[in-house]
Amino acid sequence: KDVLPRIGLWNMRNKKMVNGGRVKEWICINFARNVQDGAARSFCRQLADMCEISGMDFSKEPLLPPLCTRPEHVERALKAHYQDAMSALKPLGRELDLLIAILPDNNGSLYGNLKRICETDLGLVSQCCLAKHVFKTTQQYLANVALKINVKVGGRNTVLVDALSRRIPLVSDRPTIIFGADVTHPHPGEDSSPSIAAVVASQDWPEVTKYAGLVSAQTRRQELIQDLFKVWQDPQRGTVNGGMVRELLLSFHRSTGQKPQRIIFYRDGVSEGQFYQVLLYELDAIRKACASLESNYQPPVTFVVVQKRHHTRLFANNHNDQRSVDPKSGNILPGVPWLIQRYAILPSLISTFVAMLVFREQAALRITMSFGMRTILPRMVCRLSRTTCATPTQGAPVLYRLCLRHTMLTSPLFELGSTWNRIPPTVARSRAVP
Numbered sequence: 001k002d003v004l005p006r007i008g009l010w011n012m013r014n015k016k017m018v019n020g021g022r023v024k025e026w027i028c029i030n031f032a033r034n035v036q037d038g039a040a041r042s043f044c045r046q047l048a049d050m051c052e053i054s055g056m057d058f059s060k061e062p063l064l065p066p067l068c069t070r071p072e073h074v075e076r077a078l079k080a081h082y083q084d085a086m087s088a089l090k091p092l093g094r095e096l097d098l099l100i101a102i103l104p105d106n107n108g109s110l111y112g113n114l115k116r117i118c119e120t121d122l123g124l125v126s127q128c129c130l131a132k133h134v135f136k137t138t139q140q141y142l143a144n145v146a147l148k149i150n151v152k153v154g155g156r157n158t159v160l161v162d163a164l165s166r167r168i169p170l171v172s173d174r175p176t177i178i179f180g181a182d183v184t185h186p187h188p189g190e191d192s193s194p195s196i197a198a199v200v201a202s203q204d205w206p207e208v209t210k211y212a213g214l215v216s217a218q219t220r221r222q223e224l225i226q227d228l229f230k231v232w233q234d235p236q237r238g239t240v241n242g243g244m245v246r247e248l249l250l251s252f253h254r255s256t257g258q259k260p261q262r263i264i265f266y267r268d269g270v271s272e273g274q275f276y277q278v279l280l281y282e283l284d285a286i287r288k289a290c291a292s293l294e295s296n297y298q299p300p301v302t303f304v305v306v307q308k309r310h311h312t313r314l315f316a317n318n319h320n321d322q323r324s325v326d327p328k329s330g331n332i333l334p335g336v337p338w339l340i341q342r343y344a345i346l347p348s349l350i351s352t353f354v355a356m357l358v359f360r361e362q363a364a365l366r367i368t369m370s371f372g373m374r375t376i377l378p379r380m381v382c383r384l385s386r387t388t389c390a391t392p393t394q395g396a397p398v399l400y401r402l403c404l405r406h407t408m409l410t411s412p413l414f415e416l417g418s419t420w421n422r423i424p425p426t427v428a429r430s431r432a433v434p
Contacts, residue, residue, distance in 0.1 A: 002161060012143060012157075016055030021155030023051065023058045026098040027085050028066040029077060031110060032131035035102055040066045043134045044100060050142035056150055063088065063096070071103075071110045078117050082124065097153060099126040102134060125152045156209050163207045170262065170302075171208060177252050177260035178202045179245070180211075181228075181282075182268040185221055194218060197225040201248035203255040212251050214244040223274055228285035229292070245289040259293075263301045270305045279303055 003010045030040045044062060051058035063085050069077040078099075085096050101114055111128060118126040127149050133141050147157050166172035179201045186193035200213040216227040229243035253259055265286065270278045283303050290297050319325055 003158075012054070012147070017147075017150050017155055017157045018159050019156040020055035020057060021150045021153035023056060023097045023149070023153055025063045025085070025089055025094055025096050026059065026100065027064050027081055027096065028062050028100045028102070029081055030066055030068045030102040031071045031074065031107070032102050032104045032134070033070070034104075035131050035134050037066060037068060039134055040068070040102055043102070043129070043137060046137055047100065047129075047142055047145060050139070051146045051149060054143065054146045054150070056146065056153075056155065062100075071107065074110055074113050075117055078114065078122065082122050096124060098149065099124050101126055101128045103128050103130055105130050105132050127152065156207070159207050159209060163209075166206055168206070168208075170264070172206045174261040175205050175256065175258040176202075176208075176262040176264065177205075177249065178208060179248070179263065179265040180268070181225060181265065183218075183223055183225060191220075194220055195222055197227065197244075199225070199228070199244040199248065201252060203252055205252075205256050205258070210255075212248060214247060216244060223270065224278060224281050225285075228282055229289040241289075241292040243285070243289055245286050246292055249289060249293060259297065259299075261299050263290075263299055265301060265303050267303065267305050270307070275305060278305070 001015055003012075003015065028040060028044050030037070044066065045060070048058050048060050052060075064081065067077060067081050082096065082099075089096060099118060103110055103114075107130075114126065114128065118124045127145065129145065150157055160168070162168050163172065170176065171178070179199060181197070181199045184196045184198070186195065194217040196215055197218055198213060198215045200211045202208045203210045203212050216225075218226045225244075227243050228245045229241075232240055232242070234240045249260060263286065265282075267278065267282065283301060286301055286303075287298065290299060319330060
């Protein structure tokens with residue numbers, strides 16, 4: 001069933017996921033002391049029912065009875081319960097699909113420890129739920145958790161109609177891979193902690209709904225991503241090529257059976273003084289990663305830097321236009337902002353300011369109360385050269401549609417439109433409930 005977003009929102013009520021994932025074998029661990037065994041069982045049953053209603057193939061009962069334990073025993077409990085489950089599944093040639101964990105409302109480091117163990121030690125998909133939601137369970141909450149679980153086990157919640165009909169500019173006409181990259185730095189005073197670089201890339205085409213991600217530790221406070229492409233010497237294999245871009249390109253090829261013929265690379269967290277440095281270093285790394293796969297493989301690349309701190313305010317031309325302005329806040333309505341361009345100080349860069357309202361209309365109202373009549377305006381900066389496959393004006397419709405592709409939300413991360421060509425409403429598609 002087609003769903004048309006209204007003021008940036010849509011609803012999955014009475015609709016099913018496009019592709020429901022499969023969870024046949026799952027377990028539950030309860031770390032909240034105030035949640036009794038019966039309450040944990042009841043919550044798991046309700047969640048399983050919601051996943052089934054939403055379109056997943058989800059077993060009603062866990063493989064083992066829910067385990068109650070203390071947060072300080074997280075590692076021992078996780079590994080023991082996992083081994084018990086695998087002892088029952090291994091003779092049957094099956095795998096454990098999911099862990100549902102009930103956490104105390106104030107869980108400190110428990111969440112991070114649980115995710116670390118599941119991701120790095122056990123290779124197990126996990127979904128955490130707070131104790132307060134066990135006591136006060138709503139259908140909306142269960143539906144939201146079901147969306148998260150479905151994506152984690154390989155399903156798809158929604159697909160853009162424009163993607164199915166191949167109408168997304170710069171994406172649908174040829175196999176295109178979309179990257180996103182950022183570097184997180186340690187807080188001041190954490191002298192021994194490294195900076196963490198993360199890169200994600202789309203793994204399907206033309207839908208652009210699934211992403212794979214890689215992370216890499218690097219020198220503290222280093223903004224350049226050092227492991228986009230790397231070469232090292234191995235005693236047995238000789239010269240070895242690697243790096244995050246190369247691995248994600250190979251992963252795209254394995255998933256789709258095609259080589260990307262276009263690369264769009266979104267980069268966050270770059271200050272104006274680092275534009276050229278980051279652009280030259282990282283674009284060169286992308287080029288080398290492509291060449292390491294085939295000597296003549298050089299698809300066009302659009303490198304986009306996204307900024308939030310730009311010291312720019314945006315106002316509507318007509319504050320009385322109820323089609324584009326919220327009458328209470330004065331902010332531009334979600335889905336009806338504008339695209340503004342100006343050339344940056346550097347002649348080879350062009351700045352495009354894109355109006356963004358975060359998550360929900362209510363959030364926009366809170367922003368207005370805190371900061372007055374202004375709208376959040378992240379800026380993207382594109383390098384215009386022979387390697388670029390898009391101008392900022394051409395790239396705006398792509399950004400607009402990507403805003404609606406958050407896998408676990410029924411609202412966009414942000415909204416944008418164009419002063420020259422109003423972008424038509426984008427439709428999210430789901431299956432109708434029989």
